[in-house]
Amino acid sequence: MNDEAIIVVKDLFKRFGKVEALNGVSLEVDRGQVVVIIGPSGSGKSTLLRCINYLEAPTSGEVWVEGKRLTTDQRQLNAVRAEIGLVFQLFNLFPHLTALENVALAQRVVRRRSREEAERVARQQLEHVGIPEKADAYPAQLSGGQQQRVAIARSLAMNPKIMLFDEPTSALDPEMIKEVLDVMLALAAEGMTMLVVSHEMGFVRAAADEMIFLDEGKIVEQTTPQELFTNPKEERTKLFLSQILQH
Amino acid sequence: MAEPGSSSVAKTAPKAKPRLEPVGRRLVDLPWWLFGIVVIIVWAGYIILTRPKYQEAFLWISGANNGVLAVLKAGIAITIGTSIVAYSIAIVLGLITGLGRMSRNVFVSNVARMYIEVVRGIPMLVLIFFIAFVGVPAGIDLLHALGEWLSSIGLSGLGNLFIGLENQAVPMLARAIIALAVTYGAFLAEVFRAGIQSIGRGQMEAARSLGMSLGQAMRHIILPQAIRNVLPALGNDFVSMVKDSSLVSVLAVRDMTQIARLYAGSTFRFREAYVTLAVLYLTITVVLSLAVAAYERRLRRHE
Numbered sequence: 001m002n003d004e005a006i007i008v009v010k011d012l013f014k015r016f017g018k019v020e021a022l023n024g025v026s027l028e029v030d031r032g033q034v035v036v037i038i039g040p041s042g043s044g045k046s047t048l049l050r051c052i053n054y055l056e057a058p059t060s061g062e063v064w065v066e067g068k069r070l071t072t073d074q075r076q077l078n079a080v081r082a083e084i085g086l087v088f089q090l091f092n093l094f095p096h097l098t099a100l101e102n103v104a105l106a107q108r109v110v111r112r113r114s115r116e117e118a119e120r121v122a123r124q125q126l127e128h129v130g131i132p133e134k135a136d137a138y139p140a141q142l143s144g145g146q147q148q149r150v151a152i153a154r155s156l157a158m159n160p161k162i163m164l165f166d167e168p169t170s171a172l173d174p175e176m177i178k179e180v181l182d183v184m185l186a187l188a189a190e191g192m193t194m195l196v197v198s199h200e201m202g203f204v205r206a207a208a209d210e211m212i213f214l215d216e217g218k219i220v221e222q223t224t225p226q227e228l229f230t231n232p233k234e235e236r237t238k239l240f241l242s243q244i245l246q247h
Numbered sequence: 248m249a250e251p252g253s254s255s256v257a258k259t260a261p262k263a264k265p266r267l268e269p270v271g272r273r274l275v276d277l278p279w280w281l282f283g284i285v286v287i288i289v290w291a292g293y294i295i296l297t298r299p300k301y302q303e304a305f306l307w308i309s310g311a312n313n314g315v316l317a318v319l320k321a322g323i324a325i326t327i328g329t330s331i332v333a334y335s336i337a338i339v340l341g342l343i344t345g346l347g348r349m350s351r352n353v354f355v356s357n358v359a360r361m362y363i364e365v366v367r368g369i370p371m372l373v374l375i376f377f378i379a380f381v382g383v384p385a386g387i388d389l390l391h392a393l394g395e396w397l398s399s400i401g402l403s404g405l406g407n408l409f410i411g412l413e414n415q416a417v418p419m420l421a422r423a424i425i426a427l428a429v430t431y432g433a434f435l436a437e438v439f440r441a442g443i444q445s446i447g448r449g450q451m452e453a454a455r456s457l458g459m460s461l462g463q464a465m466r467h468i469i470l471p472q473a474i475r476n477v478l479p480a481l482g483n484d485f486v487s488m489v490k491d492s493s494l495v496s497v498l499a500v501r502d503m504t505q506i507a508r509l510y511a512g513s514t515f516r517f518r519e520a521y522v523t524l525a526v527l528y529l530t531i532t533v534v535l536s537l538a539v540a541a542y543e544r545r546l547r548r549h550e
Contacts, residue, residue: 055452074460082458092453096472106457109467151453158457 004067006031006162006193007052012061014047014217021047022058023217029162034194034207036225039214040240045197046089048214049164052195053077053084066161082110085155085163089171091147093139099126099150100135103157111158118157125153129183145176152183163187165196199244213237284533291526304519307510308503308527323527325502329420330489333427337488338481340428341435346465348440359436366433372494378426379419379498387414423495431488438484442477443469478546482539486532493528503527 005028014022021044029035037045050056052063054070054077063070065080094102103122107113113121126132129149139147148168155163165184169177181203188194188207196203204211204225211228213221213236221228221237229245232238295305306312310322347359366374394409446469454464496505503524511520 053456055456078458078460080458081456084456086453086456088449088453090449092447092449094450094453094468094472096475105467106454106459109463110458154457 004031005029005064006066007195008062008064009048009052010062010064012048012051012063013059014044014051014056015059020217022051022061024061025214025217025219027212027219027222029193029195031193032191033209034188034192034196035210035212036204036208037195037197037212037214038199038204038240038244039220043214044217045214046166047217049086049166049195049197052164053081053086055081055086078110082106082158083161085152085158085160087148087151087155087163087165087168089167091139091144091151091171093147093151093154095139098136098138099131099142099153102139102150103154106154107157121157122153125157126150128156129153130179143176144172145179148172148176148180149183152180152187156187162193162195165194165198167197169198169200201245213240215240281533281537284529288526288530288533291522295523300516300519301523304507304510304516304523305527308507308520308523310501310503310506321501322503322506323531325420325500326489326492326504327531329424329427329495329500329502330485330492333424333492334431334485334488336424336428337431337435340432342439344432344436345439345443348436349443363433363436366430371430371491372497374430375423375426375494375497378429379422382429383417383422383425384414387412387417419498420495420500423492423498423500427488427492427495430491431484434484435481438477438480439473442473442480445476446472475546479539479543482542483536486535486539489531489535490528 007027007029009025009027012022012025013020023044025044025048027035037048039045047056051058052065054063054072057072065084068076068080070077070080093099094105097105100119100122103125104115104118107118107121108115111118123132123135126135129152131146131149134142134146134150139150142150152163152168168184169180172180177200181200184194184196184203185207194207196208198204208225211221211223211225212219213228213232213234215236220234221232223233228237229241232241295301303312308322310320310324344359344362347355348363350356350359369377390409390412394406394412396406397403397409398406450468450472451464454468455461459467492502493504496502496508499505507520507524511517514520
């Protein structure tokens with residue numbers, strides 16, 4: 001049961017007009033695994049994440065989540081998306097709601113929890129990400145790092161089985177990156193299945209079980225972090241790693 | 248996120264050069280246009296109070312000539328009442344049409360687009376005649392046909408209700424309200440559409456990725472923000488409708504304009520009638536506009 005693949009992607013293609021964002025991607029993520037995707041900008045990393053919860057419908061190919069193949073059936077997609085948390089680069093908190101309401105709303109609307117139950121869980125999750133005192137603040141009153149932590153709490157409150165992170169720290173000022181990475185590291189330690197697009201090497205070193213290097217919509221290399229950093233097989237991988245590891 | 252920073256810059260900017268022409272600057276910045284309008288209104292009020300002919304015109308046009316209760320049946324009450332009822336319907340119509348216009352369903356979006364373009368392509372005055380004398384009778388004919396069909400399938404109670412509906416039974420005031428609502432529904436559809444499109448794509452994506460349906464995301468995430476954004480525009484359009492409601496006088500609805508026309512026609516006091524009428528509209532719209540502006544300022548402060 002524990003070794004079963006929770007996400008299976010088969011031969012995924014995504015075209016935007018004439019641009020081929022994904023060019024036949026196949027991968028599997030096991031329960032409890034932390035997979036980190038790296039690659040140059042425009043390589044299809046974000047598109048891949050967004051195809052996994054069908055925020056973008058793939059042009060062709062298959063996505064299986066917990067043994068069920070995704071279709072464009074809206075009811076199925078709504079149910080599946082509730083099980084997959086997605087954390088965005090730009091947080092996308094709801095600006096008209098307080099932090100607490102941000103975390104509580106989907107629980108009530110989607111999970112049909114009572115207001116008391118939803119707010120109890122919301123406070124618990126805000127505690128979990130380390131900002132219980134900001135429950136009544138609006139997103140505009142929070143720093144970037146705090147906003148991203150509320151966004152993570154918002155996803156966690158749905159009790160997701162998988163968390164997807166789309167460059168969660170790349171819009172943050174340097175001093176706020178750590179507070180978000182700490183939350184993500186704690187999640188990984190708790191055994192959450194995570195698929196992370198990020199170039200934060202500190203996180204990779206501490207948490208990644210597997211690395212995927214994506215370029216031009218294709219998986220160039222998929223291996224352990226150890227292997228990827230010490231012994232990259234492909235020229236493109238070497239070139240890219242030399243660029244991001246220079247600093 | 249950019250707003251708090253940019254607004255604080257805007258607030259501190261004038262403070263940066265306080266020594267430069269302090270008195271002159273402040274005098275130039277005063278709302279002189281508003282003082283001008285207030286002077287006109289006060290002057291007109293003085294004339295109405297002191298000159299009997301103007302006083303009479305004012306009492307007629309405002310609807311107060313036949314006692315306090317008569318005010319409710321004509322004049323200002325009809326102008327404002329018609330506007331409020333028609334605008335309420337227009338908001339519902341506009342919201343539905345605006346959402347329909349953005350629908351992925353080709354049929355729905357085209358119907359919405361067609362409605363908007365048809366209304367835009369016909370002068371409001373012509374549209375009012377059309378709806379009152381063509382649209383409403385056609386609607387009644389349609390209800391008759393529906394009534395006969397209902398009777399034929401055995402629902403004669405409901406059927407007879409529709410068949411018994413006479414064209415004459417629909418008062419001109421109701422037709423005027425329908426005409427204004429249909430016209431403004433098309434305008435407001437574009438306002439709502441712009442408001443919804445002003446909300447970043449990320450909001451919808453965040454809502455959907457939490458498992459909300461399209462409808463739930465619209466209701467809980469997109470619309471509350473969109474409506475807040477368009478409230479000032481909605482307020483300004485209401486002021487426009489108060490003015491445009493004067494067009495319904497062509498249907499002999501006894502609003503301020505119609506009464507002014509009747510009064511002028513029967514007494515030949517054209518100047519008194521139209522000075523009073525213009526000042527009445529100006530007073531109402533200036534008060535409403537200031538209220539909208541104050542509300543807008545309050546919204547900005549809370550951002």
